[in-house]
Amino acid sequence: xxxxxxxxxxxxxxxxxxxxxxxxxxxxxxxxxxxxxxxxxxxxxxxxxxxxxxxxxxxxxxxxxxxxxxxxxxxxxxxxxxxxxxxxxxxxxxxxxxxxxxxxxxxxxxxxxxxxxxxxxxxxxxxxxxxxxxxxxxxxxxxxxxxxxxxxxxxxxxxxxxxxxxxxxxxxxxxxxxxxxxxxxxxxxxxxxxxxxxxxxxxxxxxxxxxxxxxxxxxxxxxxxxxxxxxxxxxxxxx
Numbered sequence: 001x002x003x004x005x006x007x008x009x010x011x012x013x014x015x016x017x018x019x020x021x022x023x024x025x026x027x028x029x030x031x032x033x034x035x036x037x038x039x040x041x042x043x044x045x046x047x048x049x050x051x052x053x054x055x056x057x058x059x060x061x062x063x064x065x066x067x068x069x070x071x072x073x074x075x076x077x078x079x080x081x082x083x084x085x086x087x088x089x090x091x092x093x094x095x096x097x098x099x100x101x102x103x104x105x106x107x108x109x110x111x112x113x114x115x116x117x118x119x120x121x122x123x124x125x126x127x128x129x130x131x132x133x134x135x136x137x138x139x140x141x142x143x144x145x146x147x148x149x150x151x152x153x154x155x156x157x158x159x160x161x162x163x164x165x166x167x168x169x170x171x172x173x174x175x176x177x178x179x180x181x182x183x184x185x186x187x188x189x190x191x192x193x194x195x196x197x198x199x200x201x202x203x204x205x206x207x208x209x210x211x212x213x214x215x216x217x218x219x220x221x222x223x224x225x226x227x228x229x230x231x232x233x234x235x236x237x238x239x
Contacts, residue, residue: 168194
């Protein structure tokens with residue numbers, strides 16, 4: 001098998017799930033907190049900052065595109081700080097996060113994603129995500145029985161989001177730190193996965209995110225493989 005012993009590194013939101021679950025996580029926090037503002041307030045504040053951000057980097061090639069994407073890091077950190085300041089997640093325990101995600105997993109997982117991941121050596125699976133909670137991710141993936149050490153993401157600790165991965169560049173730096181000279185298969189769905197996809201030994205794009213598809217076209221990234229569903233991924237990684 002060509003990819004035997006390769007690390008299978010997978011994004012979470014919209015790669016493992018069928019939709020972005022950050023809004024669900026945020027709403028769950030608001031519902032269990034004394035926050036007077038609706039979750040939409042935090043979403044709108046983030047979008048306003050995002051639109052106003054003026055990167056001085058012109059993404060004329062793939063390397064400058066990586067830098068452009070990383071320039072949004074202050075926007076992501078400001079959003080997290082805004083949420084922490086409002087104490088959105090103060091009332092949530094690890095068990096509450098895990099169990100709510102487990103409940104959502106009944107309807108929000110990509111078709112066949114669990115069976116495909118179960119067919120790959122568990123010790124070689126890693127999740128690398130900009131999601132805010134490892135317990136949330138573990139709840140969605142409860143049937144895989146992954147260890148916490150296999151999840152690389154931000155985390156909610158004592159009611160606060162502790163940021164560690166907020167950009168595509170952060171994801172790639174994490175992968176560099178954990179790959180230990182192994183080959184890397186990376187599966188992602190969005191522009192936030194661009195750098196890990198390009199730098200993996202095998203980069204697999206799932207879905208049809210317009211911004212990512214446009215970047216693939218603009219920068220001639222013909223080394224990436226595009227698929228529609230997880231059974232196609234199984235054919236590739238188990239060959």
